[in-house]
Amino acid sequence: MASKDSTQKQFFGITDNVPEEAWYWLAIGSILLSAGFKISKKDNWALFVGQWPPTFIVFALYHRLLRPSSK
Incomplete structure (x- = not known):
């Protein structure tokens, strides 16, 4: 079983690869949807x-x- 620190590092590793603007576009898209x-x-x-x-x-x-x- 993965430790809490390992899981957290994986999570932040994934979210850090997504550009900031993408999160805003996803928010706008979900509002429209x-x-x-x-x-x-x-x-x-x-x-x-x-x-x-x-x-x-x-x-x-x-x-x-x-x-x-x-940025």
């Missing part, structure tokens, strides 16, 4: 997908605040 689901009367899917943007924005802020040298 949620709106599309709402328009097509799929309210449960709209609510589910509508929860994603804050997570994507937090990842982008992580890159901006904790990894300023990557």
